[in-house]
Amino acid sequence: MKQLIDNAWVLTFDEEWTEYKDGFLYLEDDVIQVIGNKDEDRNRYLGMSDEIFDAKGRWLMPGLINAHTHLFQTFLRGLADDKPLLRWLKEEIYPFAGIMEEEDFYLSAMVGCLENLKCGATSVIDQHYVHMSPYNSDKVFEAMMKTGIRGYNCRTFGNRLPHKPLEESKERILNELGRLKDTWHGRENGRLNLMMGPLNPWGSTPDMFIDSYAFAVDNDLMYQIHTAETEDVVQATVDEYGLRNVEFFDSLGIVSSRTQLAHAVYLNDREKEIVRDRGALVVHNPVANMYLASGVAPIMDYRKMGIPVALGTDGPGSNNSQDMMEVLKATACLQKVYSRDAMIIYPEDVLAMATRDGAKALGRDDLGVLKVGAKADLVLIDWKKSHIAPVHKPHSAMVYNVNGNDVDSVWVDGKLVIHEKKAVDIDETALLDICQERADYLYKKVQGVRISR
Ligand SMILES: [Zn+2]
Structure with missing residues (x-):
């Protein structure tokens, strides 16, 4: 299908931060074909298009x-x-996750994907580590398929986890990775993808790290x-191996350009030198780090060293939202207060992390930027609002003023999935009703499980 997004203030997020204030973007199927100013040859594309969207008064930008x-x-x-991280996991996350059923993983992922899309994130890496049923992962993929998000299901595992219901044997983990790859990887025109990884530094044996990494290399994941x-977390590997986390991973040979910390x-x-020398990437989750009182990652040191830094929300258990727009502001403000240097980070640094560096985490160069030949993962932002306008610098406003509720419309792989704040193919009210019912049921049940222990 040929679509024209007309009258937009186009923010390309390319290296030069090119803008077209009175611009248009023309796409065919899933690929951007032309970006330009209205006075150029926009009229030609007006005649060619099957669908025309009037984006007057809105910014068009790449999906986060x-x-x-x-x-x-x-x-x-x-x-x-x-609660701090380890108590939070043991007392809240693991018991609740342990009683969720297959369908609950579909429903919870539906809400999560929808929230990501509605807040302007067109791609998501979901570290999924709850596998009492192996088909929980399939349910996450089903939700990614249904919502239209660009979904990277990172099949996560541990073969000696302290919480036994989450532990799996190495054989099962490797078999499941093979099955999921054959079943899902690359489906929906490449919109659904498998990733993988051990849950944490202490929850797997050294041979589990080594063999799973070999699987990732063999299958290019x-x-x-x-x-x-x-x-x-650092102390755990120091106590057992005499090595800090990254030193331990490097001793196993699992730190490379496919590795994300x-x-x-x-x-x-x-450790920073190891990360840089091996070409690995860091994913920074500032809201979760603040929420769990974990600490502040020195991401501007990493960036100065040439280490790519992508951004994430982390799970809704430690955030509690999936609003990537909120993460932008948190990223900037946290670095400033930590360094007590107001010039340590600029809006463009933050936006590059949330888009182009994020694309590196997916192993891609056709996402995170509006350019000819890139995938049409697009977001329209409604900025004519009293908490944003008047605007002098759109990139600054994007980081410091915009929130997820300002996202107007979203395309993924050229398909319109959110139109004027509403999901195109999903009845959101019905979905939230059924999710509230299930979550209430599970919450009651987990209280019972705790009392009977
Ligand atoms: Zn996490």
Whole structure:
């Protein structure tokens, strides 16, 4: 299908931050064909288009990339507002996750994907680590398929986890990775993809890390691990192996350009050099780091060293939202207060992390920027509002004024999935009603499980 998005203030997010204030974007099927100013040859495309969207008064920008979350936690929002990471996992997240059924993983991922889209994230990496039924992962893929999001299901695992219901054997993990790859990877015109990774540095045996990494290399899959999120997490590998998290991973040979370290709050200088030298990437989750009082990742040091830094919300259990627009402001403000240097980070730094560096986390160069030949993952922002206008600098306003509710319309792979704030193919009210019912039921049940222990 040929579509013209007309009358937009186009923000390309390319290296030069090119804008077309009175612009248009023409796409055919899933690919951007032309971007220009209205006075150029826009009339030609007006005649050629099957659909024309009048985007007057709105910004057109590339979709944001949420590079780290756990979608099932939409069912756990706000359950553990005031606990540190390891207690939060043990007392709240693991027990609740343990009683969720296959259909709950579909429903919770539906809400999570929808929230991501409605807040302007067109791609999401979902670290999914709850596999009492192996088909929970299929349910996440089904939700990604149905909502229209560009979904990267990061099949996560551990073969010696302290919470036994989440533990799996190495054989099962590798078999399941093979099955999921054969069933889902590359489906929907490449919109659905498999990724993989160990849950954390202490929950797998060394041979599990090594063999799973070999699987990632053999199948060309990206590999993401929670790393150095808190000082306790670092201490776990120091106690067992005498090595900090990244030193331990590097001793196993699993740090490379396909490796992504979620959080990386506590890396020493040697570890930072390893990350840089191996070409690995960091995923920064500022809201979750603040929420769990984990600490501040020195992301501007990483960027200065040439380490790509993508952004994520982390799971709705530790955020509690999936609003990537909110993450933009948190990223900037956290670095400023931490360094006490107001010039340490600029809006363009933040936007590059949420788009072009996010695309690196997906292993792609055709996302995170509006350019000819790129995928048509597009977001329209309604900025003529009293909390945004008047605007002098749109990139600044995007980081410091816009929130997820300002997202007007969203295309993924050239398909309109959110139109004027409404999901095109999903009855949101009915979905939320059934999710509230299930979440209430599970919450009651988990209280019972706790009492009977
Ligand atoms: Zn996480």
